[in-house]
Amino acid sequence: MNKSKVVYLIPFLIALAGACRVSKDVSTPQPELPAAFRNAAGPDTISIARLPWKSFYKDQILQQLIDSTLSRNYDMQIAMKTLEQSQLVLRQSKWNNVPQVGLNVTASTTNPSNNSLNGLTLGQFLGTDHLEDYSANLSLSWEADIWGKIRNTNRIALANYLQTQEAKKTLQTALIASVSQGYFNLLMLDAQLGVAKKIWL
Incomplete structure (x- = not known):
């Protein structure tokens, strides 16, 4: 090999x-x-976000x-199913390092025609009119x-x-806020209606 080729080959x-690194x-x-937070005097241990909505x-x-809204809302049901699905995928991903064992068992039978060459020779040599084939294999793989x-x-x-x-x-949170806002608006309108009835009556 020429030295000039070696010089080009080294880089x-x-x-x-x-x-490849x-x-x-x-x-x-x-x-x-x-x-x-800002100029707070001490750490805040009580937060509204930590309180259960009930x-x-x-x-x-x-x-x-x-309760009725959370159990019957279609978007919430889809979100719950998506959460269950991602939780199952997360559980399944923890088993990726485990070796995988596979077992495969097959059975087949062949019935050649009695008028064919295979059918005639099968009956003469083996004394049967069909062939049975059984196989089993075991595999072990690890990545x-x-x-x-x-x-x-x-x-x-985990991120998903x-x-x-x-x-x-x-x-x-959005559903709870929407329902509570509508409920309190309805209470406010009922109170305004009661005040209006008292004034006019």
């Missing part, structure tokens, strides 16, 4: 070796957050309306996570689960 081999995980920089709304009629494919699949499944969970919470 190509160096570039090829550099292209796996990139390292880069950590996300964490922003510096303030210790307290303890926030004490009116029994409103609670029944919200090594060299390139991070399984780890990334698990991360995507958290996304559907937060989407369900957002939809539930």
